[in-house]
Amino acid sequence: MSVTFKDDVHRILKFVANCNGRFEDSKCDIRESPLGGLGVFAKTDIAEGESILTLNKSSIFSASNSSIANLLCDSSIDGMLALNIAFIYETTVFRNSSHWYPFLRTIRIRDDEGHLNLPPSFWHADAKRLLKGTSFDTLFDSLTPEEEIMEGFEIAVDLAHKWNDEFGLEIPKGFLDVSEENHEEDYNLKLEKFISVAYTLSSRGFEIDAYHETALVPIADLFNHHVSDPDLKFVSLYDVCDKCGEPGMCKHLIAEEYLEAENLDKNMPKVASMETRVIDEDLIKSLENDLEKEHSNVTANTEDDDGGIENPDECVDLVLKNDVAQGQEIFNSYGELSNVFLLARYGFTVPENQYDIVHLGPDFMKILKKEEKYQEKVKWWSQVGHGLFSAWYAQMRQEDEEDEDGQAKSDNLSDDIESEVEEESEEEEEEGDDSLESWLSQLYIDSSGEPSPSTWALANLLTLTAVQWESLFSKKTTPHISDSIVNEEKLPFLAKKDNPHSKKLLSKLLKEKQLPCIKGDNSSKITSATKSMLQNARTLVQSEHNILDRCLKRLS
Numbered sequence: 254m255s256v257t258f259k260d261d262v263h264r265i266l267k268f269v270a271n272c273n274g275r276f277e278d279s280k281c282d283i284r285e286s287p288l289g290g291l292g293v294f295a296k297t298d299i300a301e302g303e304s305i306l307t308l309n310k311s312s313i314f315s316a317s318n319s320s321i322a323n324l325l326c327d328s329s330i331d332g333m334l335a336l337n338i339a340f341i342y343e344t345t346v347f348r349n350s351s352h353w354y355p356f357l358r359t360i361r362i363r364d365d366e367g368h369l370n371l372p373p374s375f376w377h378a379d380a381k382r383l384l385k386g387t388s389f390d391t392l393f394d395s396l397t398p399e400e401e402i403m404e405g406f407e408i409a410v411d412l413a414h415k416w417n418d419e420f421g422l423e424i425p426k427g428f429l430d431v432s433e434e435n436h437e438e439d440y441n442l443k444l445e446k447f448i449s450v451a452y453t454l455s456s457r458g459f460e461i462d463a464y465h466e467t468a469l470v471p472i473a474d475l476f477n478h479h480v481s482d483p484d485l486k487f488v489s490l491y492d493v494c495d496k497c498g499e500p501g502m503c504k505h506l507i508a509e510e511y512l513e514a515e516n517l518d519k520n521m522p523k524v525a526s527m528e529t530r531v532i533d534e535d536l537i538k539s540l541e542n543d544l545e546k547e548h549s550n551v552t553a554n555t556e557d558d559d560g561g562i563e564n565p566d567e568c569v570d571l572v573l574k575n576d577v578a579q580g581q582e583i584f585n586s587y588g589e590l591s592n593v594f595l596l597a598r599y600g601f602t603v604p605e606n607q608y609d610i611v612h613l614g615p616d617f618m619k620i621l622k623k624e625e626k627y628q629e630k631v632k633w634w635s636q637v638g639h640g641l642f643s644a645w646y647a648q649m650r651q652e653d654e655e656d657e658d659g660q661a662k663s664d665n666l667s668d669d670i671e672s673e674v675e676e677e678s679e680e681e682e683e684e685g686d687d688s689l690e691s692w693l694s695q696l697y698i699d700s701s702g703e704p705s706p707s708t709w710a711l712a713n714l715l716t717l718t719a720v721q722w723e724s725l726f727s728k729k730t731t732p733h734i735s736d737s738i739v740n741e742e743k744l745p746f747l748a749k750k751d752n753p754h755s756k757k758l759l760s761k762l763l764k765e766k767q768l769p770c771i772k773g774d775n776s777s778k779i780t781s782a783t784k785s786m787l788q789n790a791r792t793l794v795q796s797e798h799n800i801l802d803r804c805l806k807r808l809s
């Protein structure tokens with residue numbers, strides 16, 4: 254989605270050189286990648302552990318480094334919204350007078366056909382149909398436009414007018430200058446551009462530290478993503494002062510310590526004979542002076558052997574995690590992400606992504622609504638059963654692991670259901686007791702074609718005979734099924750993976766599952782879809798088809 258033009262490479266390299274950054278260009282080549290746009294390739298064999306890019310944090314672009322940093326801070330704007338607004342001002346208002354412009358101008362908000370980069374949540378309705386019914390839609394609800402970004406745009410427009418009124422700061426033309434005349438049309442046009450800035454920056458941002466938050470890092474953002482075998486790790490000290498970015502002691506920390514000491518002092522019972530020293534402004538000044546002296550000694554000892562890259566704590570680094578061979582593209586990792594996340598945040602998809610899943614929530618709902626005989630079981634599952642089963646399963650997995658390792662690993666509960674339980678409790682905290690959504694979200698097949706533990710359990714539950722269903726309870730209360738007391742020793746039955754009735758039910762469900770059909774003829778009717786939208790939708794849908802096929806094979 255967000256690609257860099259070949260002609261811009263010299264601008265980026267010059268910018269980095271002007272910032273005294275160090276890029277191993279004798280060993281690395283920036284050129285067109287078969288994946289689209291640019292990539293970075295090894296010119297020679299390069300050994301594990303080598304750092305191929307080192308930049309001082311002062312040369313990355315963040316809201317805190319930008320020309321409007323103070324204005325954003327005074328207006329309490331931070332995070333991605335601050336970065337988006339800062340980017341817009343830097344590239345429109347400050348432009349040639351901005352230190353950052355030579356780098357920022359290489360970041361394009363349009364694809365190579367001139368279309369704005371837009372996330373699927375802001376595609377036109379007919380293009381959204383390409384993803385309807387996939388996990389992108391049903392599990393993550395990622396086709397619904399995000400309120401947050403629309404509110405962000407409103408905030409940005411209001412601030413632009415406020416800053417213009419108060420001290421004449423120019424309003425960014427073409428972005429935040431919504432016309433009064435054809436207001437609605439112009440508003441929507443500029444909202445789309447704002448969304449495109451946000452999407453483009455989210456596909457290129459790096460999490461730097463508590464001060465810079467997400468920032469744009471020249472050259473580092475030219476490495477493409479590898480799902481399973483990335484070569485690089487991005488190194489940056491996160492724990493710095495969030496007010497000034499200092500990695501060690503700074504005046505803000507001194508002030509904080511002073512306040513803490515003062516509070517402690519107030520709360521301590523006074524002992525007459527105890528000699529206390531008053532922590533006052535003089536003490537802070539003298540501590541600050543000591544710090545400054547210390548700092549200048551350190552700088553004098555280490556500075557400028559390397560052309561400005563002095564303190565490693567003040568730099569970001571890209572370091573090789575493994576050897577790379579001459580000619581190979583060097584890959585970064587954007588995280589262990591399924592195609593849903595890659596598309597929603599980075600604008601691309603990868604065939605056969607090992608983190609993909611197929612969500613079965615709506616497919617189960619269809620049969621549950623249709624069949625009267627399932628009503629009681631579903632009621633119990635949603636109100637009690639799912640929580641009970643998940644907790645039992647997590648406990649069982651933990652015990653298995655402890656047996657295997659011969660020692661407790663309580664802090665290392667493994668995947669599936671343990672994370673299900675954690676996610677659910679987080680979700681419930683956030684959303685209140687939205688138990689319908691939470692149990693539905695656990696119904697899926699993983700990329701190997703294996704149904705999730707909850708999927709097996711629900712299929713096993715639905716196919717219980719009347720006698721087996723009764724025997725699940727030591728005391729059953731109808732109609733208040735949720736008050737019934739469960740025979741816990743029957744829970745293992747729900748985890749079984751070889752029940753032929755459950756396999757049959759799941760096979761039927763999978764065969765009836767409807768995914769969008771994106772064949773040549775069909776897709777050409779979708780007029781608003783760009784080449785890249787079609788390609789991404791095709792990859793995502795194909796990945797779900799492959800998972801369904803794998804699962805059907807397992808079940809047969």
Ligand SMILES: C[S@@+](CC[C@H](N)C(=O)[O-])C[C@H]1O[C@@H](n2cnc3c(N)ncnc32)[C@H](O)[C@@H]1O
Pocket residue numbers: 254255256257258286288289290291292456457474475476477478479599600601602603
């Ligand atoms: C941080 S940039 C990487 C450099 C990019 N290729 C460029 O030309 O500027 C992220 C963008 O690169 C592309 N990209 C990265 N990894 C990819 C991959 N594995 N497959 C396809 N496109 C990828 C996507 O367009 C994504 O939005």
